[in-house]
Amino acid sequence: MRFDVRKIAILLLLAAPAVQAQPWHGPAAVEVRVEDQKGLPVGGAQVQLQYTAVPPLDGPAPVLTDARGHATVGGLAEGAWRLSVSHDGFMTYQVEVNVREGGRPALTGATQIKVSGSLRTMEVQVSRARSNPSPSPAPSRVTPVRPVEPAPRQEPTPPTPSPQAPAPTVQPQETPATPPRPTPPAPAPAPTPKPLPPPAPAPRPQPVPPPAPAPTPKPVPPPPPSAAAPETSAERLRTSKERNCVECQPGESALSLEWTVSPGGAPGCGGDIAKRLAGGDVPAELAAGCHVLRIALPAGVRYTAYRYEVLVADDSLDCPTGKDCPRNMGRWPMDPVLVRGSQGTVVLAPFEPGPSQAERRAVLTVYFTEGKKTR
Numbered sequence: 001m002r003f004d005v006r007k008i009a010i011l012l013l014l015a016a017p018a019v020q021a022q023p024w025h026g027p028a029a030v031e032v033r034v035e036d037q038k039g040l041p042v043g044g045a046q047v048q049l050q051y052t053a054v055p056p057l058d059g060p061a062p063v064l065t066d067a068r069g070h071a072t073v074g075g076l077a078e079g080a081w082r083l084s085v086s087h088d089g090f091m092t093y094q095v096e097v098n099v100r101e102g103g104r105p106a107l108t109g110a111t112q113i114k115v116s117g118s119l120r121t122m123e124v125q126v127s128r129a130r131s132n133p134s135p136s137p138a139p140s141r142v143t144p145v146r147p148v149e150p151a152p153r154q155e156p157t158p159p160t161p162s163p164q165a166p167a168p169t170v171q172p173q174e175t176p177a178t179p180p181r182p183t184p185p186a187p188a189p190a191p192t193p194k195p196l197p198p199p200a201p202a203p204r205p206q207p208v209p210p211p212a213p214a215p216t217p218k219p220v221p222p223p224p225p226s227a228a229a230p231e232t233s234a235e236r237l238r239t240s241k242e243r244n245c246v247e248c249q250p251g252e253s254a255l256s257l258e259w260t261v262s263p264g265g266a267p268g269c270g271g272d273i274a275k276r277l278a279g280g281d282v283p284a285e286l287a288a289g290c291h292v293l294r295i296a297l298p299a300g301v302r303y304t305a306y307r308y309e310v311l312v313a314d315d316s317l318d319c320p321t322g323k324d325c326p327r328n329m330g331r332w333p334m335d336p337v338l339v340r341g342s343q344g345t346v347v348l349a350p351f352e353p354g355p356s357q358a359e360r361r362a363v364l365t366v367y368f369t370e371g372k373k374t375r
Contacts, residue, residue, distance in 0.1 A: 024051035024059050026077030028101040029129035034069045034085055034093075034122055041069030042122060045087040049097075053079035072129045085124050091115060091237060093124045104128055110244055114235035114255070119298055121237065234258050235295070248367065252304060256365040258311070261291050261353055263360075268352040269333060280339035280346040291351045293364040299344040302371035306347065308332040309363040316363075330354045330362060 030049075034042040048062040059081070065071040076099050085093040091112040098106040105126050112121050238245035239253040248254055269290035276283050282292045297303060308319040310329045319325035319332050336349040351362045 022058065023054045024077050025075055026101070028076040028078055028099045029072060029074035030076065030097070030099060030105055031127050031129040032065070032071045032073070032083070032085065033125045033127075034065050034071075034087075035125075036090075037121060037123070039123070041065075041067065042087055042090070043067045043069060045069070045071075045085050045090075045122070047071045047073065048084045048086075049073055049076065050082045050084075051077065051079065052082050052096075053077070057082070074129065083124075083126065085122060086115070087122065089118050090120045090122050091118060093122050095124070095126070097126055100128075110242065112237045112239075112242075114237055119237065119255075121239070121242075249304075249369075252367055252369050254365050254367050255295055255297070256363055257293050257295050258361050258363045259291065259293060259351075260359070260361045261351065263353050263355075263357045268331070269350045273350050274334060274337055277337040277348045277350070278339070280341070280348070282348065289352055289354075291353070291362065293349050293351060293362065295347045295364060295366050297345040297347065297366065297368055299342065300370065301344070301368045303338065303345050303347070303366065303368050305367040306336050306349070307363075307365040307367070308349070309365070311361040311363060312358060324354065327358075328354055328356050329358065329360050330356070336364070336366075 032047050034045045034047075036042055043065055045065045046062050047065060048059070050057040050059045060073060060075060063071050063073060078099055078101055081097045081099050083093075083095050083097050091114050093110070093112055095110040096108045098108075100106075105128060107126060110124075234257075236256045236258070237253065238248065238256070240248040240250055245252070245254050267287070267289060269287060269292075273290065273292075277292065282294055286292065308321065308325075310317045310319055310325045312327065312329055317326045317329060319330070321332055321335055324331050331352045331354055333350055333352060336347045339346040339348070347364070347366050349364045351364075353360070
């Protein structure tokens, strides 16, 4: 059976553009400028853009800002993008960007996500790039390889012997030639062997006693009930300076901790929970119906207020202290416990899910300002 290799190569070349095509490629480009809180450029920050207009999330490879804090990303399609800027020692900056080829990018939903225990924030500005740089390398395209037609088989030509001496025969390395054996001399008569003594009788095998029955394992008591581990947790910083904290007073910031907790029907945290939190740490063992949210403020800031919430789907429900939340979605039984020290202020707040089986997220928000004195 014979194949036309030229036709196969043409079909592979026609199929290559379909493999290379990416929905996020386009003619637009954006320029990102990153500074710290003092206005100094942040070099080496990782800038990543992900196209959200068409699933799944994809985009060009991440780039790093230069010594001036600038980075330009080109080859972008128009539409919705998610921009993330991260650097060691800073909170991760994230914003939704609407990229337009001939206009200024529109930003919505800017937020700072706490990572690695740092509260330093970055100032990020996004603008339309003056020139479209070369797009980031797309995933490796499939390059068809043109098959090579096999050469016609040729029969080996026997070597022509030299008139002076016959050509040596080359044997394969795997099977070396066996040299001719010399004719051995006639063997001498073998001496008559001496008779061997009869072998000693083998020892009689001793009977092996049957194995002792294994002891019956004692039943292990079940571990004491503990608090269900949260499925997800995330901290988010908002400030009045960046205008993403609508309820903050001038100069005030808000740090929120959001936990997704499992529903439960246990009684709750108990009356001694405040005494157990006085050390500033979450106890190792808690009742099944008790969860403790903990936020650590750094030294040099002043605690001002707190807020309790429960998030159900897209609804945010404010919860009064010591009373059931709306729709019986849980209960914050007491004011948060404040533990102040030289390293800063620790805020701990117990939360009880209650009998409801609906999925919900408990949110503790702590408000603070810059200052040395504590409230």
